[in-house]
Amino acid sequence: MRPQILFSLFAPVTSLTGVGPRIAKLIENLAGPKIVDLLWHLPREIVDRSFSPAIGDAPNGRVCTLTIKVEKHEKGYARKPYRVRCRDDSGFLTLIFFHAKEDYLLRLLPIGETRIVSGTIEEFSGEKQITHPDYVLKLDDKETMPVIEPVYPLTAGLTLKTIGKAIRGSLAKAPELKEWLDKPLKKQNNWPNWHEALQRCHTPESLDDLEPLTRSRTRLAYDELLANQLALALIRRALRKLPGSKISGKGQLRGRVIENLPFQLTTAQESAITEITNDMATNGRMLRLLQGDVGSGKTVVALFAALNAIETGGQVAIMAPTEILARQHFETLSQLLKDTGITLGILTGRDRGAGRKKTMNALEDGTLNLIVGTHALFQKDVIFSNLLLVVIDEQHRFGVHQRLTLAEKGRGVDTLVMTATPIPRTLLLTAYGDLDCSRLLGKPPGREPVDTRTISNDRLGEVVASIGRAIKTGAKIYWVCPLVEESETIDLANAEARFAALKKQFGDEVELIHGRMKGPEKDAAMSRFSSGTANILVATTVIEVGVDVPEASIMVIEHAERFGLAQLHQLRGRIGRGDQRSTCLLVYASPLTETARARLKMMRETDDGFLIAEEDLRLRGGGEILGTRQSGIPDFRLADLSSHADLLTIAQGDAKIILEMDPELKSERGEALRTLLYLFERDEAVAYLRSG
Ligand code: ADP
Numbered sequence: 001m002r003p004q005i006l007f008s009l010f011a012p013v014t015s016l017t018g019v020g021p022r023i024a025k026l027i028e029n030l031a032g033p034k035i036v037d038l039l040w041h042l043p044r045e046i047v048d049r050s051f052s053p054a055i056g057d058a059p060n061g062r063v064c065t066l067t068i069k070v071e072k073h074e075k076g077y078a079r080k081p082y083r084v085r086c087r088d089d090s091g092f093l094t095l096i097f098f099h100a101k102e103d104y105l106l107r108l109l110p111i112g113e114t115r116i117v118s119g120t121i122e123e124f125s126g127e128k129q130i131t132h133p134d135y136v137l138k139l140d141d142k143e144t145m146p147v148i149e150p151v152y153p154l155t156a157g158l159t160l161k162t163i164g165k166a167i168r169g170s171l172a173k174a175p176e177l178k179e180w181l182d183k184p185l186k187k188q189n190n191w192p193n194w195h196e197a198l199q200r201c202h203t204p205e206s207l208d209d210l211e212p213l214t215r216s217r218t219r220l221a222y223d224e225l226l227a228n229q230l231a232l233a234l235i236r237r238a239l240r241k242l243p244g245s246k247i248s249g250k251g252q253l254r255g256r257v258i259e260n261l262p263f264q265l266t267t268a269q270e271s272a273i274t275e276i277t278n279d280m281a282t283n284g285r286m287l288r289l290l291q292g293d294v295g296s297g298k299t300v301v302a303l304f305a306a307l308n309a310i311e312t313g314g315q316v317a318i319m320a321p322t323e324i325l326a327r328q329h330f331e332t333l334s335q336l337l338k339d340t341g342i343t344l345g346i347l348t349g350r351d352r353g354a355g356r357k358k359t360m361n362a363l364e365d366g367t368l369n370l371i372v373g374t375h376a377l378f379q380k381d382v383i384f385s386n387l388l389l390v391v392i393d394e395q396h397r398f399g400v401h402q403r404l405t406l407a408e409k410g411r412g413v414d415t416l417v418m419t420a421t422p423i424p425r426t427l428l429l430t431a432y433g434d435l436d437c438s439r440l441l442g443k444p445p446g447r448e449p450v451d452t453r454t455i456s457n458d459r460l461g462e463v464v465a466s467i468g469r470a471i472k473t474g475a476k477i478y479w480v481c482p483l484v485e486e487s488e489t490i491d492l493a494n495a496e497a498r499f500a501a502l503k504k505q506f507g508d509e510v511e512l513i514h515g516r517m518k519g520p521e522k523d524a525a526m527s528r529f530s531s532g533t534a535n536i537l538v539a540t541t542v543i544e545v546g547v548d549v550p551e552a553s554i555m556v557i558e559h560a561e562r563f564g565l566a567q568l569h570q571l572r573g574r575i576g577r578g579d580q581r582s583t584c585l586l587v588y589a590s591p592l593t594e595t596a597r598a599r600l601k602m603m604r605e606t607d608d609g610f611l612i613a614e615e616d617l618r619l620r621g622g623g624e625i626l627g628t629r630q631s632g633i634p635d636f637r638l639a640d641l642s643s644h645a646d647l648l649t650i651a652q653g654d655a656k657i658i659l660e661m662d663p664e665l666k667s668e669r670g671e672a673l674r675t676l677l678y679l680f681e682r683d684e685a686v687a688y689l690r691s692g
């Protein structure tokens, strides 16, 4: 349970004075629904009110604080705003108010009195004005005005005044918390206490105070990263603590399959297999990531891990994120496992009725050795006789919880997670902590690099003509339709329109595949394409993940400028899998933004997924990595990995030592660290602490 000291921070923002339901909604969209969310909403700029010139010297466009004498009020009428004429010895200043209430303004700015006003100077035909001054104060109240005021990111309908007040209110509720930092680390960096750091971040005194590497900002960023790493370490430890099993087969099946393979394993594949089988042979639970670029040959590696488990009498489940992929794995594996006596099944959302029942029975009585499937495998009534290994392909589509659910279907189940997302090291760390990782670098031999070209969409006619020539020579072509952010419907419309246009020209050579199609339709389209009766496959991005048709050698991507780098790379990975030369045509619409231009250039220049991922991170800027939600990489509120990546490594080491010294977080520091976990809403990790 969340410690009492944090209760006030987790109250809704409506508990702040001046925040009603309407404002709360805006704050929620901007920062979050709770008071703590406002604490994390750091200023991005400042207003400096220290400049106090005479009216005559006040420059247009600048924020000035002026001491003026009120001369007269001019009521507004019709569309004319209310005006208050003021002066000092050097000149005149008009204060302008829209929708003004006269009696209020007469009290605020009594005629003949001296007042301090602060706001942005506007100059129109020699006349100086301030519209709605930020402050109007009596001389005696001057001290109540902040000289330097933080400026927060805003959203339509929310003023700086309102959010500033809400944040000050939140800060007032922030308690002093017991220190969770390692003393020497804190001292070495000269970091302030949490409470002080927070206050300072919200009361910047100069632009320098907004830099990510100030002591206060760094401290808060470190807190966030430490919470992240500690939570991951706790979850992982809990997983490892679960009883595992030694899985170490004799190799008889693997020997037979190697003979069946139409190729030799690469050294990269062999060493990944060795790492995995060594890990499986230990008593603990394996939780290992197999990372390899598209086309690097992960499937065979997973197969060998599976065979190892089957040799010891266990069952294996292979999870794919989509129906298509599950079918494809099933086909591939059926081929590779021919004549081995291994029984193989498939279970997806499509399998119902008697077929499903039969598969389930075979799983339960152990006659099925290996099952390939989708989310359907998670269902409660899917029971295994002796599940030993779970392989999850394309990890990023599944959550941590789901992984566990599947592993709970057996005792001591090992987990191998495969991902083609070339996540940069730093990000990998934030998503998985120090998860064991095997990497498949490079590609199987005999691959020709893909020739990637960019071409403007006013030359689409030429593209179609060249495709016409290519299919005459037996080429197979993917035609990827433009991506419309957030709109599957328009994506689909685009794909259907392109399909119709190409069909007019090429007739039955063309097939269409998209996410809304029913399973059997998808299979049929896919198999007509892969078996050769159709040679052009028009697709939405459903083909992004995993589809393997080695004969496909051309890919056209329409509106390539709309795709992210990582996505383009994944798509392109569908070709260049066979031994023929492949071409990728990135068709773009002008004008290109600078970022889009840089992306397309990168695609032309390299096909190294890791390089592309690093560049992607750079182009998108720290923190805002598109599709991160999908990849399980957390969005940090305070840490910015382009500035704080070093801290991440320190936090990782810190978390490790913490759990070695104080495994149950019982010491004084341990207690404080629990509070830290709650503060960053890692309640789930604390729960593991208790159950573990
Ligand atoms: P991914 O890592 O993207 O899942 P796959 O496992 O689908 O890659 O493999 C891509 C292609 O490479 C497949 O057609 C597979 O048969 C082939 N392949 C895998 N390993 C080798 C190898 N050692 N030599 C030649 N081809 C291989």
Ligand code: MG
Pocket: 298, 299, 393, 546
């Ligand atoms: Mg794959």
